[in-house]
Amino acid sequence: MVGAFEQALLALMIFVIMLGMGASLTPRDFYLALRRPYGLAIGVISQYGFMPLIGFLLVTFLTVPQAIAMGILIMSCMPGGTTSNIFTYFSKGNLALSVLMTVTSTITGVVLIPIVLVVYATALDLDIPRENIIATLVLLLVPVAIGMALRKINANVGAVTEFLGSALALFFIVFLMVSWVPRNWRFLLETTPATYVAAIGLGVMGIAIGYMFARALRLHPRNARTVALETGIQNGPLAIAIIVFTFSGTQAQEVMAVPVLYSLFIVIVSTLVTLIFRRANTAAEQKLPDGLL
Template identity: 35%
Template sequence: MKPSSFSWVTPKLSILGLTIIMLGMGMTLTLDDLRGALAMPKEVISGFVLQYSVMPISGYLVSKLLNLPSHYAAGLILVGCCPGGTASNIVTYLARGNVALSVIMTAASTLFAVVMTPFLTAKLAGKYVAVDATALLVSTLQVVLLPVLGGAFLNQYLQPLVKLVNPLMPPMAVVTVAILCGHAISQSSSAILMSGGQVILASCLLHASGFFFGYILARMLGIDVAASRTISIEVGMQNSVLGVVLATKHFGNPLTTVPCAVSSVAHSIIGSILAGIWRLSVPSEVKD
């Protein structure tokens, strides 16, 4: 309605906002969580493999299927190569999934995003635009790894501070995501109005594929219902804000950020609907 209302958002503020979200997620990690994850290596490893196979491949295939212009294709593939989103933990709770597993999976995919995101983006999107994998690696390291480790450190050694700050982190994350996505959309508002239908369809197909194959393949691997729901949500919900920041910083065409911005809305809507449906039935593992 009024794109100029987001003109105050600068790249530095975008990175700061993402850093705050990652720091908040790091504060949810404890040694007990890590021990719990070690007790279910099959689920964590399966989720990790599905995260970095289903979504990148889906992004590539959807861009080919819809014959997306190179800048939109690059943005869609970049979203597919990003780690799981922090909102997935909340959606997992609503869907009666395994929340502890969700937190560990998000952390694992985020930590390994330092390597996986630039590598997969360069492999799959390199033919569309020139991708500087080294610069992407350094950028991901700065906005993902260090804040998450910093949050975990605070949670381990400064519990009183974390207990004071933790209630503020979810609303701050929501506001930050809304501002960053609003800024990305405002920068390309005219392009979204012109070709928004195509980008929206591509984003919905990408995330629907993640939710669907995440659940089906997890069940085929013999993983229980609660954990399969969790894996489905982790695979289907990406860190789209990271995609916006990386696309803004590393891709020459500003239109590359459009799929990343639209993606954050698409996965939230699909994930919320799925959580509403799944919430109606309690898995036997959760009942036990």
């Protein structure tokens, strides 16, 4: 269960994470993005085409309770997380493309997340309160706008804010480990193996399909690694925040199970994938083609 103090702390962390995302942006970034819509299209297709479909298939083929199914679907419909930017950097991917895809999926998510949720929830006969989710998403654009304003006013303040947002995204995982997991240990022991399969499989399948999609488009290897990580690494903190502010009681705990487990395991999965990408990296791959793609 999540108490009032944890709800307030969670809200604060989400605010800072989104503030950091906004601080990484300038109006020029949007101008460049619009000049190169190919990157935007890849980001939208990856996040709202592949990931919700993966979540739908997991719910369809795994035997899970309805609350767990809702958690899987909500997690799969989230935009990219800022953690992907960190793993992209260490995997020697294209950091500019990573940030572009993260921001694009977050902003377009205000419209696309409710749509894909309605489509797949209806197909799975799940009742997910869309109004609270839409309200939460709209409110999260406020710290993004504030972050952009801070970056414009003072570049140094913007850089510090950006770093804090990225660091807090990783700290959020630690927060879950020391707070939520111990108090819900019995629930985690009693939940079905299918819950763990879904939590781990969502990230693994997302990264694999994202990479194959990028290679099918004949993208540069650095860009392919970036698309793979951006596709598989979802915004876990946002999913948990939406659940906390939408559901209550035992139902909230069950719906939250997959996003929490996903947030814990995606760090392990992404670390292993990053090590693989670094070993496969060659000097010839370091030179990027003109533009983001």
